[in-house]
Amino acid sequence: MSYDLRRADIRLKWLVTCLLATFGIAYAFGAWMVALYAGFRPATVAATYGESEMPMAMPPDSTMVLEHKMDLADFSETAPHRVDRDLLIQDTHVHVPMYGVIAAALSCVVLGLSLRRGAGLALITLVFAAPWLDFAGMWLTKLVSPRFALLTVAGGWAMGAGYALIAGIALWQMWGPQKGPST
Amino acid sequence: MILLLSLVTALLHITPTVVLMKRPDAVAAVLPDARTFVARELHLSEADARRLHQAVDWSPEDGVLTFYTGRNGDDVAGALMFVRVDSPHGPVEIAVGFEPRGAIRKVVVTKATVETKPWVLQAVRAGLTAAYEGMQAGTMPDGAGTVRATVGSMPTYMAERVDMGVARALAAYGTFYQPELMP
Numbered sequence: 001m002s003y004d005l006r007r008a009d010i011r012l013k014w015l016v017t018c019l020l021a022t023f024g025i026a027y028a029f030g031a032w033m034v035a036l037y038a039g040f041r042p043a044t045v046a047a048t049y050g051e052s053e054m055p056m057a058m059p060p061d062s063t064m065v066l067e068h069k070m071d072l073a074d075f076s077e078t079a080p081h082r083v084d085r086d087l088l089i090q091d092t093h094v095h096v097p098m099y100g101v102i103a104a105a106l107s108c109v110v111l112g113l114s115l116r117r118g119a120g121l122a123l124i125t126l127v128f129a130a131p132w133l134d135f136a137g138m139w140l141t142k143l144v145s146p147r148f149a150l151l152t153v154a155g156g157w158a159m160g161a162g163y164a165l166i167a168g169i170a171l172w173q174m175w176g177p178q179k180g181p182s183t
Numbered sequence: 184m185i186l187l188l189s190l191v192t193a194l195l196h197i198t199p200t201v202v203l204m205k206r207p208d209a210v211a212a213v214l215p216d217a218r219t220f221v222a223r224e225l226h227l228s229e230a231d232a233r234r235l236h237q238a239v240d241w242s243p244e245d246g247v248l249t250f251y252t253g254r255n256g257d258d259v260a261g262a263l264m265f266v267r268v269d270s271p272h273g274p275v276e277i278a279v280g281f282e283p284r285g286a287i288r289k290v291v292v293t294k295a296t297v298e299t300k301p302w303v304l305q306a307v308r309a310g311l312t313a314a315y316e317g318m319q320a321g322t323m324p325d326g327a328g329t330v331r332a333t334v335g336s337m338p339t340y341m342a343e344r345v346d347m348g349v350a351r352a353l354a355a356y357g358t359f360y361q362p363e364l365m366p
Binding site: 033036037059060061062063064065066067068069070071072073074075076077081084086087090094 | 199200205206207209210211219220221222223224225226227228229231232244246251269271273274359
């Protein structure tokens with residue numbers, strides 16, 4: 001394959017480095033955001049994406065009224081950040097295409113790495129499968145069982161791992177010690 | 184490179200929720216005289232939910248409308264409700280406070296997103312929420328019309344979302360809030 005980052009023009013190496021650095025910043029802030037809103041443990045992810053504990057499967061025959069007294073302090077929202085079905089539909093619509101393009105960009109970097117065909121295929125599969133796993137976990141947590149939060153956690157870590165592997169290998173191959181002459 | 188970085192910038196366009204005013208502060212702002220509160224949750228029947236949906240194209244989360252009645256001793260200080268409006272840029276939440284006679288006392292925006300916060304704040308600074316004061320059920324809010332001449336297109340767009348939330352609150356209050364039944 002003629003596209004080889006080890007021997008690529010320095011401008012292409014710099015482009016890939018900038019791209020990886022930008023993705024790295026995005027991933028770091030993404031992790032920070034996850035820590036703020038959903039956490040890294042299956043229990044906190046399940047609390048964020050799971051259905052309400054008292055779902056009204058069917059509306060009552062006549063409007064039902066429940067009342068309880070409150071103080072001003074009771075208005076504080078101590079409950080975890082929750083993503084309901086409407087918001088998850090929107091999140092999926094907005095994020096999945098974005099993750100697809102990020103995976104495509106990382107895959108383009110993989111194509112320029114000196115790797116065995118199988119390893120390249122595995123990395124490309126990893127960067128696409130990780131967000132699938134992430135969102136599949138969110139939907140299954142909401143629709144089937146909170147236990148599927150584990151999938152979302154796994155998907156998130158897989159995204160980070162895929163990026164770290166690709167960035168590490170690419171930076172090493174582009175800027176590390178060269179065996180042959182560089183163009 | 185510029186195209187790629189522009190794409191990356193677009194990809195990073197995430198919109199986590201930002202609290203503009205904590206709920207207890209919002210309650211104190213819209214019902215300053217209230218000292219004690221009663222939450223009244225209406226689990227809407229199918230017919231009532233349909234009525235509300237036909238009026239303002241809205242179904243409250245989990246089919247539950249929640250009004251909070253504020254009291255100061257034996258006197259009713261007013262009522263309030265929180266309404267969320269979704270948009271492709273993320274949700275915005277408002278608190279709408281009503282005087283005992285049913286007119287809107289005050290509206291505050293309690294939540295936006297990282298992306299929409301500056302637009303919402305611009306619209307509020309241009310007089311958006313002041314435009315709702317005194318409105319009664321049965322009238323159509325047009326806060327966006329008030330700020331359109333002084334702010335850009337995105338603040339106006341967010342003002343339209345806030346209009347939508349106020350319209351929902353007015354419809355819910357006018358249709359379902361029965362002050363004579365309030366404790």
